[in-house]
Amino acid sequence: MQRRYHYKKVAKFSEMRKTLVLVLLIVLLIISGCFGEVKRTDEVRIKEIKFKGNNSISDKKLKGLFPIREGDPYIERFTREGTERIINYYRSKGFFDMRIIKREGEFLKEQGEIIMTYHIFEGFRSKIDSIEIQGNSLFTDKQVRRILSIKEGDYYDEAIIGAGEYSLSNKYAERGYANVEIRVNRTFQDISASSKRVFLIIEVNEGNKVxxxxxxxxxxxxxxxxxxxxxxxxxxxxxxxxxxxxxxxxxxxxxxxxxxxxxxxxxxxxxxxxxxxxxxxEKPRFIYVGFGYESPSKGMFLFRWGHLNLFGNLQRMVIDFTIRANPELEHWENIRLTYSESYLFNTGFNLIASPAYFHVYTNEYEESDISFDLAIERALSLRSKISLLYDFRRAEIQETPSITNRLSIRYLYEGRDNIIVPRKGMRVLSQIEYAGGFLGGDNHFDRFRLDISTYHSLPFRIVFAFRSVVGLTHPREAPTDISTDVRFEMGGYGTIRGYEEASIGVQDNRGISSGLEQILFNFELRLPIYKNIIASIFADVGNLWMDYSDVSLYDPRIGVGFGMGYITPIGVVRFDYARALENMGPDYRGILYLNFANP
CATH class of the missing domain: 3.10.20.310 (membrane protein fhac)
Incomplete structure (x- = not known):
C-alpha cells in the first residue's frame, strides 16, 4: 500500500515537472516572438552600391534589379540574388559573354556600413542574324515582321522579342484565331571568342477560328x-x-x-x-449631402438625390440643389433636375432633359434665371461623343428680363489616362451655337468655342498641363445689346488666378465684368513631393473683350503662382496662391484658393 502511494506521488511529481517545462517553453516562445524583431545594434547596412564597367546599362537600372536597396541591412543571399539578376538581365539584352569579374566590399567599421562595388565585363552585344517565319497563312511574312517590330541587324533583346510575340498573338486573336500558338526558337552560333550570331525561327500554329x-x-x-x-x-x-x-x-x-x-x-x-x-x-438610388468651400470666401451646402435605373430600362433622374454664401451675406442658389433616356426609341441616341432655376443676390445686383436644356447625344467611340442641344433661358437681372433660345452642336473627346489625376492624354470640347433668329428671343448671335487640355508626362514623374480656350461671338446686333447672362466671365479659379471673380473684361450693368470674345491659356507644372502630395507652379494668361475688333494678344492679363495638393480617391484637394502681374493697388497681396479639383 505504501509503495503504491509512493508510486502515485512520484508519477504526480513527474507530471508536474512536465507541465512546468511545457509552460517555460511557451513563455520562451512568446518572449522570442515579442523581441525577435528588435533591431540588432551590430548589424551591417549597405551604404552604397557601385558599378564599374557598365557602359551600356545605367547604375539606376542595375540597382533596381537588386532585391535590397542602399540603407538596407546587408544580407548575403540577397546580394547573390541581385548578382544573378544582373547577369540574367545582361544576357537577355544580348550580352552573352557578360560576367562580373570582381565584387568588392569596403567595410566602414565606425559607421557599421559597407560599400559594395561590382566590376562588370560586358563583352560584345550580339545582333539578330536572320529571322525565319513558318506556318503563317493569315498574315504575310512582311506583315508578321512589321507586327513583331524586329528585323535582321537589330540587337538581340528578349523584352522586344517577347513584346512582338504578344502583339502577334493579339493580331491573330482579333481575327478570331484565339487559340493561335506562337513559338520563338533561338539558335546561337559563335563567330568569335566574344561574339555570337542569333538565328530566330518564328513558328506559328494558327489553329481554327473560334x-x-x-x-x-x-x-x-x-x-x-x-x-x-x-x-x-x-x-x-x-x-x-x-x-x-x-x-x-x-x-x-x-x-x-x-x-x-x-x-x-x-x-x-x-x-x-x-x-x-x-x-x-450597385444600389440604384442614392442621396448625397455635403458641405464645402469655394474660393475665395464662399461656403457651400450640396444636396443630391438620384435614381440610376428609374423605370428599369436605364432611365436616370438626378436632382441637385446647391446653396453658396459668403460673409457679406451674398448668396447663390441653384436647383436642377436632370432626366436621361438611354437608347431613345431603341436607337443609339441618348436624350437628356434638364430644367433648372438659378438665383443670385449680391451687393451689386440680383438675378433670377429659369432654363430648360434638351440634348440628343450619340457616342462615336469609347472616348468621344457628339450632341445636338437646345437651350431656353429666361433671365431677369435688376428686374430687366431677357429671353435666349439657342441651338448648338457639341463634340467631346476624352482621351486622358485618368480623369482625376491625368498624367498624359488630351481632352477636347468644341461647340458651335446659333442664338435667336428664327428661334426668337432677345439675343441674336453666333458663337464658336474650343477648349483643349493636354497633359505630358516628363521625367521624375513631373506632369506638364496645358489648356487653351478660345471663345468667339458674332453678334447679329450691337454687342452691348447681348444680355449679360450669356456673356463670358473671366477671373478667379478656373480662368486667371490672382484676379477676383468676373473682374476681367468690360463692366456691365451688374457691376461686374464680362465680354463676348475670350482667349485663355493655362500653363502648369505638377511635381510629386511625397506619396499623394504634389506641388504646382502655374501661369494663367488671357483676356476678355466685347468686340472682335478689340481682340489683341499684346494686352494680356497674367496671373502666376504656386500651390500644394493632396490626391484623394475622388479628387485633388488644392491650396494655391496667385498674384496678378499688374498694379492692383497698394492693399493687394494676392489671392489664396482652396478647391477640390484641378483648375
Whole structure:
C-alpha cells in the first residue's frame, strides 16, 4: 500500500515537472516572438552600391534589379540574388559573354556600413542574324515582321522579342484565331571568342477560328438582362475577339449600375468558347449631402438625390440643389433636375432633359434665371461623343428680363489616362451655337468655342498641363445689346488666378465684368513631393473683350503662382496662391484658393 502511494506521488511529481517545462517553453516562445524583431545594434547596412564597367546599362537600372536597396541591412543571399539578376538581365539584352569579374566590399567599421562595388565585363552585344517565319497563312511574312517590330541587324533583346510575340498573338486573336500558338526558337552560333550570331525561327500554329457558342450572365437581380445585352459588343455566334469582350466590360461599368463586372471564358473542344459574365450590382438610388468651400470666401451646402435605373430600362433622374454664401451675406442658389433616356426609341441616341432655376443676390445686383436644356447625344467611340442641344433661358437681372433660345452642336473627346489625376492624354470640347433668329428671343448671335487640355508626362514623374480656350461671338446686333447672362466671365479659379471673380473684361450693368470674345491659356507644372502630395507652379494668361475688333494678344492679363495638393480617391484637394502681374493697388497681396479639383 505504501509503495503504491509512493508510486502515485512520484508519477504526480513527474507530471508536474512536465507541465512546468511545457509552460517555460511557451513563455520562451512568446518572449522570442515579442523581441525577435528588435533591431540588432551590430548589424551591417549597405551604404552604397557601385558599378564599374557598365557602359551600356545605367547604375539606376542595375540597382533596381537588386532585391535590397542602399540603407538596407546587408544580407548575403540577397546580394547573390541581385548578382544573378544582373547577369540574367545582361544576357537577355544580348550580352552573352557578360560576367562580373570582381565584387568588392569596403567595410566602414565606425559607421557599421559597407560599400559594395561590382566590376562588370560586358563583352560584345550580339545582333539578330536572320529571322525565319513558318506556318503563317493569315498574315504575310512582311506583315508578321512589321507586327513583331524586329528585323535582321537589330540587337538581340528578349523584352522586344517577347513584346512582338504578344502583339502577334493579339493580331491573330482579333481575327478570331484565339487559340493561335506562337513559338520563338533561338539558335546561337559563335563567330568569335566574344561574339555570337542569333538565328530566330518564328513558328506559328494558327489553329481554327473560334466562335462564341454561349454567353451567360450571373448576379443580375434588379437589372434587366436586356440592359446588359444592349451594352454588349459581342454576341452569341460572333467570332471571339478579346477586344470586343473588354469593350463590353467597359460599357457595362459606364452604366454605373455595377460595382464589379468580371468575365470568364471556357474553351470548348474544337472551335467554340463559352463566356460567363459575373456582376455585382450597385444600389440604384442614392442621396448625397455635403458641405464645402469655394474660393475665395464662399461656403457651400450640396444636396443630391438620384435614381440610376428609374423605370428599369436605364432611365436616370438626378436632382441637385446647391446653396453658396459668403460673409457679406451674398448668396447663390441653384436647383436642377436632370432626366436621361438611354437608347431613345431603341436607337443609339441618348436624350437628356434638364430644367433648372438659378438665383443670385449680391451687393451689386440680383438675378433670377429659369432654363430648360434638351440634348440628343450619340457616342462615336469609347472616348468621344457628339450632341445636338437646345437651350431656353429666361433671365431677369435688376428686374430687366431677357429671353435666349439657342441651338448648338457639341463634340467631346476624352482621351486622358485618368480623369482625376491625368498624367498624359488630351481632352477636347468644341461647340458651335446659333442664338435667336428664327428661334426668337432677345439675343441674336453666333458663337464658336474650343477648349483643349493636354497633359505630358516628363521625367521624375513631373506632369506638364496645358489648356487653351478660345471663345468667339458674332453678334447679329450691337454687342452691348447681348444680355449679360450669356456673356463670358473671366477671373478667379478656373480662368486667371490672382484676379477676383468676373473682374476681367468690360463692366456691365451688374457691376461686374464680362465680354463676348475670350482667349485663355493655362500653363502648369505638377511635381510629386511625397506619396499623394504634389506641388504646382502655374501661369494663367488671357483676356476678355466685347468686340472682335478689340481682340489683341499684346494686352494680356497674367496671373502666376504656386500651390500644394493632396490626391484623394475622388479628387485633388488644392491650396494655391496667385498674384496678378499688374498694379492692383497698394492693399493687394494676392489671392489664396482652396478647391477640390484641378483648375
Amino acid at each position: 466562335w462564341v457558342r454561349y454567353i451567360k450572365f450571373k448576379g443580375l437581380k434588379g437589372v434587366r438582362e436586356s440592359i446588359v445585352t444592349r451594352e454588349m459588343r459581342i454576341k452569341r455566334g460572333d467570332l471571339y475577339r478579346p477586344s470586343r469582350v473588354y469593350e463590353s466590360q467597359s460599357r457595362l461599368y459606364k452604366t454605373e449600375l455595377f460595382s464589379d463586372v468580371d468575365f470568364h471564358e471556357q474553351k470548348i473542344e474544337g472551335d467554340s468558347v463559352d463566356l460567363t459574365f459575373l456582376f455585382k450590382e
